[in-house]
Amino acid sequence: MTRRKKAVILTAAASIFAASLASVAEFKVEGAPKAAIILFGPKNDGGWSQAFEEARPALEKALGAKIPMVEKVSEDSASISPPVERFIQRGYNIIIGTAFGYSDTFKKLSESYPKIAFLNASGITNGPNLESFYGRTYQSQYLCGMAAAAASKTGKLGFVAANPLPVVNWTINAYELGARTINPDATLTVVFTGSWNDPVKERAAASALIDEGIDVIGQHVDTPTPQIVAQERGVYGTGHHRDLTEFAPKATQCSSVWTWAKFLAPEIEKIKAGSWEPAPYGAFPGIKEGGTDIACCGPAVSADNKKKIMAARQSIIDGNPVFTGPLKDRDGKERLAANVAITDPELWTMDWFVPGVISQK
Amino acid sequence: MTTFFVTWLATIPQLAVPYALAALGLILSERAGVLNLTAEGLMLVGALASVAVLLTFRPDPLVAMMAGMLAAAAVSVLFSFLVIVLRVNQVIAGLVIVFFCQGLTSLLGNLFGWTSKAFSGLGPVSLGVLADIPVIGPILFRQDVIVYLMIPIVFGVSYLLQRTRLGLRLRAVGESPEAADAMGVSVSMTRFLAVTAGSALVGLAGAYIAVANVKVWIDDMTSGRGWIAIALVIFARWNPWRAAAGALLFGSIQAVIPKLAAAGIVLPQYLLMTTPYLATLGVMIWVSIRHLNGPSDEPGALGQPYVREERR
Incomplete structure (x- = not known):
């Protein structure tokens, strides 16, 4: 190693050290x-x-x-x-x-x-x-999709969602991917209500799905209405945000739940210790870091399938991605090549659906 | 395909009833000359009051819905006081009442824990064998009692306005309060009664959404349906039957949107969601063109506070 190279490396190391010192010193309440x-x-x-x-x-x-x-x-x-x-x-x-x-x-x-x-x-x-x-909701919704397919007799699953935004689309796609690990023929019919909080539209959507012979209703809207309708009509459902068995004890088989304490408590500890560094593109915790988790499973999910769901949960915690190649969208276009996992920017711009998802454009 | 049409037609009445009731209530008030923008708020009051009574006392759902009517009528007294006695600008008073009701219902719902509590609510009337007739059974004979009552209610409001002395006075007060006053009709009292009765119907619209349709209370659950009812009154040109027809049109569009998606018919999502509004626009333009040279149908004194002996 020449002197010159050494000097460059030393300067680089020093500047990295200084930068890290600066960023640590930069923020302290x-x-x-x-x-x-x-x-x-x-x-x-x-x-x-x-x-x-x-x-x-x-x-x-x-x-x-x-x-x-x-x-x-x-x-x-x-x-x-x-x-x-x-x-x-x-x-x-x-x-x-x-x-x-x-x-x-x-x-x-x-x-x-x-x-x-x-x-x-x-x-x-x-x-x-x-x-x-924000939480990696697709991880927990993947597991709820498995529970949905396990509870379904017809293999026809339904989903009531607000708007086709990337955060909603990844939920829908993961749900269907999860469902297909239990039942390879499972389909997922989606109704978008265009609103996060309109129980009239949510009821109309859930009823319309059940009228079409769908027997498990997943959801990504803010009210528990789809679960309440599922219970009323004697079919099953899966919840979002919190454990919705509170509102529909017979219907709800699985819920994607936020676990903010698990993520925020360490963040607060770090701020307290003066070692907090905000993630430059925001924090995106999964099940492992405390974004979301599942409340699972209801009695319609067999013990065997519950075991599969819990194994899948562990595999996600161990770092196995939900979206991984080879993966084609429902129009046949290749989205992920073999053995390539999805990147965060790809998640945040997801505007396509996996095969088996039936929805409007 | 038959199932699609049967289930579609069967869900229309439930979605149309709130629009029809609210529009009828607003017509009563507006034909008496009081521009009533309170619908969105009073629907929430009707919805919350009926859910509160239902969850607290577990009475017959119809009794709970009557409580919703009474509560909305009671809140409307405040509106009447503002616009009839104090002669506050009716647009501003109406908006104030809406914001007041939105805040109040959300506060009370949370305070007493009525939010998101499911209940069985108002179910369909059992009509025995009639309900089992294929095709027409589910469409016509499995509805709830309010759906069947809509026909006499629309007829009643129309009859009241066109064929009774009370209706004549109400319309006179709305068209020309000076003339009505000169004839010995109490403008304030007639307007007060019209607003109160109309608000009871608006309250019933809200109670219907909560007790017969959704069967749960959620903050702001009317989601703008009160505003649509106001537009409906304008395009119905203050006529009860046309308002009912407009409500059916809206109900059928709203019912078909999730149906199409659930049946897997692929259409552009956002375009589909704009159809109710495109329909409103279309009907309004059509009605306006038809009436371009005729009478406007709008009550002559709509929105104007009445002050005896005041020059206009």
């Missing part, structure tokens, strides 16, 4: 860490917002202090900024948001308050003191 949660919906909405409310006790334990929260903060700057700034004035220095629509306001706030740590669920903005996070 002032004073004792105090956290507050800004909830998008009511704390007992039975879904998305309640999942955060239920994570709160564990987070309080991790922090060693009470974590106050405000409910029903809608997705506009005029609603978000006042409660956040009030918390900051009262000495709170970790602000946890819970909505996609908070993204821009949180970005601005994080720039105005560089000493405050901001975390935002389902957001899309990040920064030196701002981290958006």
Whole structure:
């Protein structure tokens, strides 16, 4: 090794060291860490917002202090900024948001308050003191798809979803891929309601699916209505957000549930220790890191199939991807070559469906 | 294919009834000259009140729905006070009532834990052998009692407006309050009664969504159906029968969208979802062209507060 090369390597190493020092030194909350949660919906909405409310006790334990929260903060700057700034004035220095629509306001706030740590669920903005996070819902929905196929007698599964966005499309695709590991002929018919919270449309969608002979209804909408309809009509279903057996004890066989405490508690510990570094493109935890998990299984899933589902869960935790090649979409176009796993950017732009998914374009 | 049409036609009434009831309620109020934008809010009040009564006292679902009507009528007294007594701008008062009701119902629903609690609600009327007739059985004879009551309700509202002395007074107050006043009709009292009765129907529309259709209370569950009812009144040109027909049109479009998807018929998703709105636009243009040179049908004093002896 020449002197010159050595010098280059040394300089590079030094600069990396300096950079890592800088980024560690860059962010540390002032004073004792105090956290507050800004909830998008009511704390007992039975879904998305309640999942955060239920994570709160564990987070309080991790922090060693009470974590106050405000409910029903809608997705506009005029609603978000006042409660956040009030918390900051009262000495709170970790602000946890819970909505996609908070993204821009949180970005601005994080720039105005560089000493405050901001975390935002389902957001899309990040920064030196701002981290958006979302769970790998396709992992848990893959397992629920297995449960759905196990519970189905007809092999015809249905799904009530809000809008064909990438986060919804990956749920649908994973559900069908999971279902086909149990029943290779399983099909998944999807009805999009165009709304996250319209029980009238959700009931119409679930009823229409059941009228077509579908006997398990999965869902990616915010209300438990599809499960309630499934129970009423004597078929099965799988839930989203939380364990929906609470609303449809006979119907719901599996639910994809948020496990935010598992992800946020270590994040809070890191902020406390001064070693927190927001992921530059946001955090994307899976079952292993505490994004989502499953509440499984109901009595319609046989013990044998339950064993298969739990084995698949372990395999996902061990790092085996849900979306892996060779994988073609339903139009026959190759999406993943053999032995190639899907990348995060590919997930976030997913606008195609796997074979067996029947839906509108 | 037969199943598709049978199940489609069978689901239309449930989706059409709320629009029809709310539109009829608004027609009563607007024919008396009070522009009523409160529907979205009062539907929520009707929905929550009926669910509250149902979950608390477990009465007959119809009794719970009556409670919803009463609650909406009670809240409408506040609206009447604002627009008839205080003569506040009717558009602003209407919007204020909607926001007030949205906040209030969501708060109470959460406070008392009525959110997302399923109940059995109002089921279909049992009509014995009639319900088992193929094709027409499921379409005509497996509906709930409110669906069957819609015919007398539409007829009743139409008869009241066109054939009774009370209806004549109501319309006079809406067309020309000065003339009605000069004839000895109490403008304020007539308007108050029209708004209250109309609001009870709007409340029933909300109660129907909660108790007969969805069978659960969820925040903001009317999802804009009150606003659609307001548009429906305009395109029905304040006529009860046309409003009922419009409600059926809306109901059938809303019923067919998930049906098509469930049957695996592949169509462009977003285009399909805009069809109810395209239909509204289309019908409105058609009706406007037909009435281009005729009378506008709009009540003459709609939206104007009445002040005796005031020059206009």
